[in-house]
Every structure is written in C-alpha cells, then in structure tokens.
Amino acid sequence: VTCVMVLSVVTLAFTISESKDYIPQPRAWPCPNSTDILPCTCTSTQETDLKIDCSLVKSNDELARVFQSVFPFSEFLELNIEQNPNDPAYNLNAIEPNVFNGLSFERIIIRGTKLTAVEEQAFTDSYNYLNYLNLANNQLNRFPFETLSNYIRLSSLVLDDNEFSELPSITSSSLQSISVSGNPHMKFDSPTLFEGAPLLSRISLARNNIINSTVGLLAPLNYSAIIDLSGNELTFIDENTFKPPGDTLLQIILDHNKIKDIRHDAVHGLMKTAHFSMTGNQMTSISKDVWKTIFDQLPNGAVDLSDNPLLCGCDMAWLFIEEGNTYLNLLTDTTKCYDGTQVRYLDPQYFTVQCT
Secondary structure (H helix, E strand, C coil), rough: HHHHHHHHHHHHHHHHHHHHHCCCCCCCCCCEEEEECCEEEEECCCCCCCCEEEECCCCCHHHHHHHCCCCCEEEEEEEEEEECCCCCCCCCCCCCCCCCCHHHHEEEEEEEEEEEEECCCCCHHHHHCCCCCCCEEEEEECCHHHHHHHHHCCEEECCCCCCCCEEECCCCCCCCEECCCCCCCCCCCCCCCEECCCCCCCCECCCCCCCCCCCCCCCCCCCCCCCCCCCCCEECCCCCEEEECCCCCEEEECCCCCCCCECCCCEEEEEEEEEEEEECCCCCCCCCCHHHHHHCCCCCEEEECCCCCECCCHHHHHHCCCCCCHHHHCCCCCCHHHHHHCCCHHHHHHHHHHHH
16 A cells, blocks of 8 residues: 555656646746855846846956856846945945956946946947946946947946046937036047937036037937036037037037027027026027027027026116017026026016117
8 A cells, every 4th residue: 555655646647747748947036046146136027128237246256156046037128236436335346347247238327436447348238138338426437339330239328427528429329318527538539429329319527628619520410419518627518519410409508507698590490399497507699699599490499597696687688678579578587687686577668768
C-alpha cells in the first residue's frame, strides 16, 4: 500500500509539471534578485515596465558591480540616480563604457552627482530606445555630443547646471527639446548650432552668461517653438536674431538680462498668440519703429515689459492716439512705468495734447 501511495504522489507531481509547464520563478521576478543589486532597487508595474533606482550608489565600482548581476530582462523603462551633490559620502564621478552591461533604457535621469564625464559608449545599448536623457545638476564638462545622431528616438536632452565650456553643433533627427541652461562658461558662437536638429521646438539657453545675441542662431525652427534666453548678460537684441523660416515662435523669454535696446527687425516669426517676455531688463521706451513690427505679429498674444524703467513719454504715444489702435491691449497689466503706473491705464488725452 505504501509503495502505491508513493507512486501515486510522484505520478501526480509529474502530471502537474507536464500539464502546466511549471517553472519556478525567483521571488523578485521580473526584476533581478534584490540582494544582488543592492543598494539599487528594482520595481515593475502591471504593464511590466521595469524601473531601477540607484540613487544610493556611492562609487563607480559599486555601480559596475550592480550591473554585473543577472537580469531576467534587458529592456528597462527608467534608470534613476538622484543624489545630493554636497554629500561627501557619494562619489559617483564617471559613467564608464558599457557599465550597464547590455541593458537598455527609455528614460535616464542622473542628477546631483559628482559626474564629470560621460564616455562615448556609456549608453550604447540604449541607442534604439532612449527617449529622455536628463543629466542636470552634475559637474559634467565632457559629453559625447557626436553620438546624439545614434539615438533614433531621443526627443529630450537636459544638461542644465553643469560645467560645459562649449556646446558644439547638434545633429539629431529626433531631438525636439534641448536645455543647456546654467553652464556659465559655455561658448556657442556657431550660427549653425541647431541646423542638424530639424525637429527642435524647445530651446533653453538660460543663465549661461551670454553677452551677445547670435544672428541666425535660431533660424532652423520649423515647429511651434519656445526659446528661453533668460538670466543672461544680453544688453541688446541685434537684427534678425529671431528669424525662423515661418511663424513658429510661440514664446520668447528674455527675462532678467540687461537689455536696453532692441534693433529694428530683430524679431521675426512670432505666432499670432505668442508671448514675448522681457521682464527685469533696462528698457526705457517702447518706440514705434521697433515695437510696431513686433506687435503686428501677435494680434492675440502678449508683451510683458514688467520691471523695466519705462519713462512712458511721447515714445509710446502711438499706442494711445492712433485711430483703431489695439496694440495697448497686448501689454500685460504688470507692465508699468518707472513710477509704478500701469501703462495700460495711462491717460490718452495727455499724449494727444503733449505729443501730437
């Protein structure tokens, strides 16, 4: 009887295994074994989107060790490393070639580290997958810009608050947004800087100590675009600084520069609903020969000249006394004269009497 019972149990076990193709799965599946990848952590969603967070990695060697582990799957939605750059316990300062050992990522976020360089082959296995790359707030002075064309899906690149000394010409058939703000020693004098990126529509060059506006720099913008040049050292806007091939400029941000003058024909290509912002500059006048061209381009848009020492003299009489003039309505309520008076509510009669 005992032999029969044992045989029955064995037969039943075999039947279950054979009928259901039973394969034991590790408890962490589809992530790798959690203890193998410490101090990183892996999570997955119901859609099996895998994410790995290595914010607690303290060194280059520790990062390399983690990715020598066995990974059941090689395609990840996101790699995240966010650290405190002032914490001496963390010393991740380089992304070595092939460190991710065959893994690919759609999103890579590495922020707040002591990273000074990204090597050419660091993200090679993500060439066909990477969509978003954020390397802001590190100490980067070297990045393989020449490899951008290899990332066939990369749409957004963020390199803010690093230590780049130069931005070379960008070549990418997929890039739609680039932000390289907060690199105060960066030079980019080439007028063809963005010609190799025909899909670009968002460009941020804020807080880079830019002194001169480069004529034609933004010419190749073919899509609805937002341009941010705030927080620089610009003192004037030269002719044809903004001149895209069509009316594609949705927003121009020139806030907190030192702009005293805008040259005639400096701004072209504004959309009808565009927002042109120059808050916190040193403009004293709104002269007709310069500003009428700008106002004509955005009948349903807005011009913001807040925090400028506007004299509000006869230079802006044309805004008040020309018949059928609706330009005044384009100025924001926050646009004020040097004494705090809102421009939109100045007395038209005064201009009629004093300035005709």
